[in-house]
Amino acid sequence: MNLTLLAVAQEVAPFGIGFVIVEPGPTPTSFGANIEGPEPTAAYDKTLSGDIRRALASGDFILTGDAARSVDAMIAAGEAEKPPLRLTLTSTAYENISKSLASRLAALQAQKAVAFSADRNFSA
Numbered sequence: 001m002n003l004t005l006l007a008v009a010q011e012v013a014p015f016g017i018g019f020v021i022v023e024p025g026p027t028p029t030s031f032g033a034n035i036e037g038p039e040p041t042a043a044y045d046k047t048l049s050g051d052i053r054r055a056l057a058s059g060d061f062i063l064t065g066d067a068a069r070s071v072d073a074m075i076a077a078g079e080a081e082k083p084p085l086r087l088t089l090t091s092t093a094y095e096n097i098s099k100s101l102a103s104r105l106a107a108l109q110a111q112k113a114v115a116f117s118a119d120r121n122f123s124a
């Protein structure tokens with residue numbers, strides 16, 4: 001998802017067009033009030049999607065965000081002289097993104113020797 005947005009951001013930057021990729025966390029809004037989702041299927045029961053569906057249905061899904069504060073942060077980012085490329089909103093989003101990036105970095109670092117061995121001038 002974000003790779004396409006990053007590519008577009010780089011392509012339009014020379015024209016003075018900025019991008020802010022907003023990465024919000026769970027915030028109570030009426031966004032999904034009228035959405036009718038499909039019936040749950042057994043194939044997804046033991047997946048993250050199934051976990052989230054159950055948490056939402058039971059009320060255990062914690063909504064940490066404040067919609068008004070999130071809007072204020074988005075407006076401020078959009079009006080900034082140098083807006084951030086990414087705007088993370090809520091502690092939940094921050095923690096989840098941080099864990100994901102740390103995991104990706106660890107996986108990359110584990111491949112360092114293999115990555116360098118593919119260089120044209122590599123010698124063992």
